[in-house]
Amino acid sequence: MRKFLFFTAVFLPFVANPVQAQTAKSTKVVAGKTALSLEQKARAGNPKAQTDLGTAYYNGQGMAQDYKQAISWYQKAANQGYPLAQYYLGNACLQGIGLTQSDEQAVSWYQKAANQGLAEAQYSLAIAYYTGRGVTQNYGQASFWFQRSANQGFVPAQFYLGVMYRNGAGIPEDHDRALFWFHKAADKGYADAQYNLGLIYHEGKVVKKDEKQATFWYQQAANQGLVEAEFNLGIAYLKGQGVQKDKDKATFWLEKAADKGDSHAQDVLEMMNK
The missing domain is CATH 1.25.40.10 (Tetratricopeptide repeat domain)
Known part of the structure; x- marks a missing residue:
């Protein structure tokens, strides 16, 4: 992943x-x-x-x-x-x-x-x-202004505020707050936030590990053409993580990522075809 x-x-x-x-x-x-x-x-x-x-x-x-x-x-x-x-x-x-x-x-x-x-x-x-x-x-000033913008519902700022909390950049590291802001942005269709939520549910450190939720959020981001999500969704279908194994769907999403120049997806497709 x-x-x-x-x-x-x-x-x-x-x-x-x-x-x-x-x-x-x-x-x-x-x-x-x-x-x-x-x-x-x-x-x-x-x-x-x-x-x-x-x-x-x-x-x-x-x-x-x-x-x-x-x-x-x-x-x-x-x-x-x-x-x-x-x-x-x-x-x-x-x-x-x-x-x-x-x-x-x-x-x-x-x-x-x-x-x-x-x-x-x-x-x-x-x-x-x-x-x-x-x-x-100045990360402190960056987080300050992200917060001000995010509080007004500005979706990109909500995502990046989540990033700041996850990294502890300019503000104390707080994975619960990161999750909160990722959800805010993801629920409004922000693909990067959807993808990061997928990783959080796959990782299982901040929330209980939930591969179905992880795959759900990968799907949302992949539907918007985010190459990282397309790759992870392909792997999920290949391994049966949160979804039934489905080689055709795995191939479909990995090819999507590979067509955008993703070398990891190209490598996996090559191994699948051997």
Whole structure:
């Protein structure tokens, strides 16, 4: 079986594209009156409208895509203390989109938004402290900001807070708390948390060993394409751990992992075919 997944990601997948993070929080911008009304509000100084207009320019919704215009509107809103715009500016600084790339500036904007309680910014700030990107590495600060974000229900932060508790990084090691936060994230469909829960139930140190539960969580993560879970699920079917032995299903999941370049799965398949 594979070992635990810890920091498998750096910043959230949507960090490279601020628009993806804003969809649920902003007005959908379309051509015509909506765009015109939005621009009028933005020019009047409304920070939410300025942020939405920046996103419209970034995404090319209702007007031609223009990163410089997007950043200009984000800056106007951010300078008024609007946290979502500050967060998007942090993302832009991190990626060098529409302005000069700067990890330090990214952290500065994340800090401003995090201080106002924006969960996404708190998470990105925590990652910065954990990795030491743009700021001096500090596990204590990382765990602090993961906690703040996780408490608001932000799923990636819940998973990584579980990791911090399991590792005793920046906070006392506490496997019960790790299990709690892994469950929180896993129940919301976070594949890495589902996989780690599978390992916990297979390992049987924090909870009573339960191969059925282990296989259940491997299955959830494997269904989302997590290669480590695909491998472990294949092994479970091969050995009959928590499920009936089934060579066909074992082969299916091991091939899934092998097709993604997993050398362990390739080796097991080779042995199976001898």
